[in-house]
Amino acid sequence: MSAIEDVVRELSRLPGIGPKTATRLTHSLMRGPKEECLRLARALTSLAERIRPCAQCGNFGEEELCSICRDPDRDAALLCVVEGAFEVASIEGTGQFPGRFHVLGGRLSPLDGVGPDELNVASLLARIRDSNDAVREVILATSPSVEGEATAVYLEGVIRPLGPKVTRLARGIPMGSDLEYVDGSTLVEALAGRREM
């Protein structure tokens, strides 16, 4: 097995990258300076060796607690519950969320054998119940899919009795889209959630 085939095969394992894209990426790496290819290799080695889940929220980080949980300026009373660490990165990318996160590690999917025990639900409830943070509001930011909705409904049922307000991300027309292409159920949500101007 040649070095080229090795890289193509490994890149093809990544989501959304087929053999053709993997070949194109590999050739781009070979055409570029050797140092660039080595830099990517070193970065991946550090990633594998240094990254671990945060002991508190499940987000990826390099220490016992992730950078968000360590940051004293983040509002510990506002908790955003997401399915995965990727969503943490998306929301952090907006720079508009002052609170902290809790990563479920998936969503409820009974058919695939994923119940509450397979997700980080116990740690979420413990965090709300036991913390000195006095969590004021829990934002459920699971996906707007059937399973994501079911997860949100389940979580609302177990979180509300503990005291905090439970909210859900607004559904509606995505910014920059054309009304012509918006599907019916999104339109229904957008009508139901309409706001006075």
Next chain:
Amino acid sequence: MSAIEDVVRELSRLPGIGPKTATRLTHSLMRGPKEECLRLARALTSLAERIRPCAQCGNFGEEELCSICRDPDRDAALLCVVEGAFEVASIEGTGQFPGRFHVLGGRLSPLDGVGPDELNVASLLARIRDSNDAVREVILATSPSVEGEATAVYLEGVIRPLGPKVTRLARGIPMGSDLEYVDGSTLVEALAGRREM
């Protein structure tokens, strides 16, 4: 700079991968087994350390001559001239080409300062002139762009006097496409190159 940001930044340098895709790929690597991430890192390190251009044709390989130039079963009298090593991989992927290759390393582009001296043209002519292979046919497989066409026309002018037949990849309707979406100049080529059934 964290290990995550490092990987995202390095992946974003690759063609067709923006910051969002790079973030998604990085998260996919973090979610997967650590060993997979390390395997990709090792493959990239080998790529950087072992790959070099073939001394004869310019294709990428791990030895003085690439695997195609070393293969005694390849028809040395049939030479396919391509712009880059990626096209070698594409044509090899079909499994239908019995000859050998010559990689130009680009295409003529006077505005960007790329003339014949910047491409592997001298080595191509020397290969045709001096080799014991008696090159019978040179297939010009440059891109069907203005610059690719100009490169082909230039090469035809310098190769034909040396003896071999000079051919060009057929232009026409791509397989699987819908005639409705084929552009005018492709249609013109397809009409001009029509073949009896």
